[in-house]
Amino acid sequence: MSVLIVAEIAKGAFRKSSLEAISYGSRIASKLEMNAIVLAIGTAADAQLALAGNYGAAKVIKVDHPNFQHPDSGAYTALIADVVASTQSSVVLFTHDNLGKAVAPRLSARLRAGLVSGATALPDLSEGFVVQKNVYSGKAMAAIAITTPVKIISLMPNSVSPVLSQGTAEVEAFSGSADGYKPQTSSRYEHTERDGEISLPEAELVVSAGRGLKGPENWGMIEELAGVLGAATACSRPVSDIGWRPHHEHVGQTGLAIRPNLYIAIGISGAIQHLAGVNGSKVIVVINKDPEAPFFKAADYGIVGDAFEIVPKLTAAIKKLKSAN
Amino acid sequence: MKILVCISQAPDTTSKISFIDNDTRFNDDKVQFIVNPYDEWYALVRALEIKESLGGHVSAISVGGPALETVIRKVLAIGADDAIRIDAEPSDSFGVASAIAEYAKDKGYDLILTGKETIDYNGSEVGGMLAELLGLPFVSLASKLDLSEGKVVLETAAEGGLEIVTAPLPCVISAAKGMAEARIPNMRGIMAARTKPIEVAAGNAPALVQIKKFSLPAPKSSVKLIDPENVEQLVELLHNEAKVI
Numbered sequence A: 001m002s003v004l005i006v007a008e009i010a011k012g013a014f015r016k017s018s019l020e021a022i023s024y025g026s027r028i029a030s031k032l033e034m035n036a037i038v039l040a041i042g043t044a045a046d047a048q049l050a051l052a053g054n055y056g057a058a059k060v061i062k063v064d065h066p067n068f069q070h071p072d073s074g075a076y077t078a079l080i081a082d083v084v085a086s087t088q089s090s091v092v093l094f095t096h097d098n099l100g101k102a103v104a105p106r107l108s109a110r111l112r113a114g115l116v117s118g119a120t121a122l123p124d125l126s127e128g129f130v131v132q133k134n135v136y137s138g139k140a141m142a143a144i145a146i147t148t149p150v151k152i153i154s155l156m157p158n159s160v161s162p163v164l165s166q167g168t169a170e171v172e173a174f175s176g177s178a179d180g181y182k183p184q185t186s187s188r189y190e191h192t193e194r195d196g197e198i199s200l201p202e203a204e205l206v207v208s209a210g211r212g213l214k215g216p217e218n219w220g221m222i223e224e225l226a227g228v229l230g231a232a233t234a235c236s237r238p239v240s241d242i243g244w245r246p247h248h249e250h251v252g253q254t255g256l257a258i259r260p261n262l263y264i265a266i267g268i269s270g271a272i273q274h275l276a277g278v279n280g281s282k283v284i285v286v287i288n289k290d291p292e293a294p295f296f297k298a299a300d301y302g303i304v305g306d307a308f309e310i311v312p313k314l315t316a317a318i319k320k321l322k323s324a325n
Numbered sequence B: 001m002k003i004l005v006c007i008s009q010a011p012d013t014t015s016k017i018s019f020i021d022n023d024t025r026f027n028d029d030k031v032q033f034i035v036n037p038y039d040e041w042y043a044l045v046r047a048l049e050i051k052e053s054l055g056g057h058v059s060a061i062s063v064g065g066p067a068l069e070t071v072i073r074k075v076l077a078i079g080a081d082d083a084i085r086i087d088a089e090p091s092d093s094f095g096v097a098s099a100i101a102e103y104a105k106d107k108g109y110d111l112i113l114t115g116k117e118t119i120d121y122n123g124s125e126v127g128g129m130l131a132e133l134l135g136l137p138f139v140s141l142a143s144k145l146d147l148s149e150g151k152v153v154l155e156t157a158a159e160g161g162l163e164i165v166t167a168p169l170p171c172v173i174s175a176a177k178g179m180a181e182a183r184i185p186n187m188r189g190i191m192a193a194r195t196k197p198i199e200v201a202a203g204n205a206p207a208l209v210q211i212k213k214f215s216l217p218a219p220k221s222s223v224k225l226i227d228p229e230n231v232e233q234l235v236e237l238l239h240n241e242a243k244v245i
């Protein structure tokens, strides 16, 4: 029996969220005295794939085939179901991102295997198999028992830190033929991100601003602050609705939910729907001129003051810190 | 075009969240329920737009008890032609998907839409499960949906850009922000909704997982306020105390 981790590859290496899933899956495997096996779909050198061993995996099965060039949920599900059978896996792990959201539920229905999506902690194995996740948009948590023979979990990115080990993983090619897994959909990729832009869903540091900034022309100072920090930029919903900022920056209940290490909120009131997308952040800094702004209740650090005065000072202070280190 | 839109209800976004029965059940006392925003704003409205431009029929389906009537009437007021309530009490997403699949399997829908996720369970699960049970293609989190030559053309966010996906009909699609703009029901819609049919169908909702216990996050310790004249102190704290920069 084994634990199977479905890992994603980007630019020839495992994605950070997949390394988290590999480590998480390996820790479950060791508790259950099973092997952790990684299914790596995409193009990467064996030496890169073997790095899964540093995160606790024993073996990597690689599949590099045009049928899996884009995430067709049907083709992925059929392949993963076959690998679950051939590896006799009783636990299957995904990352709770676009791929996980497309494929894990399909696999769950196909295998009649209970799924907990968006897990935030290691399962509790003391009484059955109980997985924790956030519900009510981060306002509560639920402990959910999976009782089916095969169990599926998709792990929320940035919620469980990977544990490094000394191990190595052996890399082998998928033993079957991948030709039969024909995608039902076709797809074309369009690159829209500017060079050097940090992708918001995976960012560790995020600088976000709201309607308090008055107009799109004032985002220069936000981008500068993000630039010196190496942070991604985000915004509140009205700001993207009026078109001051692109839609993909909108965080909150109806936008992206993110869990960075640091979230700096500037001129955002902290409405409950906004908080729903950011309350998983490890540290929250709020800059707002209104001391009564609800965001201060959710913040770790706060400055009551005018963003137009404070942000440039903050940028300067960070520059100073960076040059001193 | 025969379109089926899956509708769930969710506590109004400002509701106070608390639990009863030894923290095993959501306390719905004084809670107002709304149509799950993704289902209403994006999936339903896009379905109506397609019907308006190409003709067809839009049905809404919801799995649950009689209390769903309020959100179903709202959906009819916005413009759905009719609605189905599957009278079952699902306890997980698989239960919802099974009940809908059983109902929809021989009805010949061209397009089945769900929301990206429910804002209470936050699963993003029902659409994929439904597609698998019906043996249909599934594309999740589409922020744009168009019909072209009998196929759907979708946009979904991908790392650093967009994936433009073409899927054959029939298929299941989950709708994310961007697919449409929310509509407010008008008086005529509200009046018309009163006479639109709601079919109540029997169904089963088998479960694969069970919620054991809910809990609330530990209250945040109070905010550390920093003097606006001393911004450097914030940087110092973020570096040495919080260790995030």
Ligand SMILES: Cc1cc2nc3c(=O)[nH]c(=O)nc-3n(C[C@H](O)[C@H](O)[C@H](O)COP(=O)(O)OP(=O)(O)OC[C@H]3O[C@@H](n4cnc5c(N)ncnc54)[C@H](O)[C@@H]3O)c2cc1C
Residues within 6 Å of the ligand: A209, A210, A211, A212, A213, A235, A236, A237, A238, A239, A250, A251, A252, A253, A254, A255, A266, A267, A268, A269, A270, A271, A272, A273, A274, A277, A287, A288, A289, A290, A293, A305, A306, A307, A308, B013, B037
């Ligand atoms: C169903 C539903 C879903 C929603 N989903 C989302 C969502 O996903 N994400 C989201 O963000 N919102 C969402 N909203 C909207 C949300 O309720 C708020 O309206 C929104 O978050 C407010 O945005 P804001 O804080 O930028 O603007 P405002 O509420 O206008 O706040 C502006 C803030 O800036 C401060 N300010 C003004 N000038 C300055 C200055 N010079 N310096 C410093 N501070 C200043 C003000 O004190 C104020 O606190 C949703 C609402 C509903 C009903």
Ligand SMILES: Nc1ncnc2c1ncn2[C@@H]1O[C@H](COP(=O)(O)O)[C@@H](O)[C@H]1O
Residues within 6 Å of the ligand: B005, B006, B007, B008, B009, B036, B038, B039, B061, B062, B063, B064, B090, B093, B096, B113, B114, B115, B116, B117, B118, B121, B122, B123, B124, B125, B126, B127
């Ligand atoms: N009880 C229900 N009845 C009908 N559709 C539902 C129900 N619950 C969830 N859905 C649909 O499935 C989507 C995803 O829900 P979830 O998997 O719970 O995040 C929702 O946006 C709805 O479109």
